[in-house]
Amino acid sequence: MKITFDNIDIVGHVIAENELYKHYHYSEILIRYDSNFIGFKRMPTIDEFKEAEAYLREFHLKKAQDHVKFEFPPDQKLTDELYQYLQEQHYTVGTNELYSIKPQDFPELSINPDIQVEEVNSSTYKDYLTLQYEQDVQFGESYAEAKKILHHANFQSDRVVQIIAYDKDIPVGAVDVILQDLTAEMDNLFVQDSYQRKGIGSSIQRFVMDLFRDRIVILIADGEDTPREMYRKQNYHYEGFQIEVLKVYN
Template identity: 30%
Template sequence: MISMKDIYQQGQIYSKNESETIYLTPDELDVFDANKWVYHQMPSLTKWKHDLEYQLTLHLSQHSNHLAFTFPENESLNHDWIDTIKGHGFEIGLMELYAIKANHLKLKHNSNVHIEYVTSNNLDDYIDVFRQFSLPFGETFTENNVTRIYTDFDKDAKSRIVAYRDGTPVGILDMISSHQFIEIDGFGVLEPYQRQGIGSAMQSFVAQVDRNKTIILIADGQDSARNMYIKQGYRFVSRCYQIVNEEMV
């Protein structure tokens, strides 16, 4: 059975018990997903407020300027939770898990699109596209991540691909392969080139990697991209709420 547990999780585990896992990664202090709490059981509001203070202490100690929590799969947040979360300055996001058998993904291929694995020879092309997606989150954040990609490229758990239209890099996608799954992550096409079959071409490339595996991905539950995945044949699996306070101090 597919679940959120099958999604790749970066970061270092600081502590883990039956209630939650704490990720604390000083080398990636500005990466929300590598510095957060993942609840395995739904906490009470009282416990969450206590955990909030503890996470604040941990993050301040390593100079992380955010707070982040992920709630258990398929658990809802009632009005009391929502009011309290927003009252503490958090934004609420809904992550949805989708899946499709690789051999069931049948998308039209745009012959003007060329897909390549990212190697040291074309890594700069990947970075050029990555920067354009990342810069809205800040120049410091972007350059930290660019440095991380260059530094970790040869030992990264991800395989990366870049899409070209008429020789211009216009789209990127990251893949994480496991025994059963190929996870799509970091997937995007530059806005001027959207709705031209480039995203479909990259997904078709992924589907050819291993036709016997299942492709999985996380979509923003409030984003229109999820509708595209449904039309392409992906099935909804589950959802969970994630909350982030980007400026805790």
């Protein structure tokens, strides 16, 4: 099957749509940028972008949201005119990269008995929440508290598997796996900074590969971050890129 950005799960509801874009909104967590944005179906002209920008800004102001975010069509670069405007308006411009892998293609690992990876259950859920809070709070306490709503919904969902990793019984890393018919999407894979370079991230991935051998495993990587190089070395296949822009108002 051909993997595209359409295979990536979006936490949010489409509340408006036209021939140019879809407007996603998630009233449960208004400060989650990835759930409250406009996704363009085709590359807008500069005038079309300004019109969408004004619409989203007005909508967000009514909801006391201090940002606007836009995603552009996959595998398309911004026009020079649009890029210049975004720079002038102090947008942050980023690129996401899409990767996929068949579980049997993931490299075999040497076993480290200190590292244990397992599905989150009622006994380990508190550890999972504590880990996630420590990750989320860097974006503010309000954001971290709001994310608890999403974590709880995922814990109760049949289509999300929460996974946690321990190093000598200390919780050190986690990932959420979002299930669709043919894919398993790894979302928010992380290992605490002080436990990096011990093979924990690879152990988490190996666990996912073994758990979902009948699916294609997919993930999104920040085009500017070093983990993308790790994924390439681990036999992930590059499927394409998508540009997104964000502006947060003071």
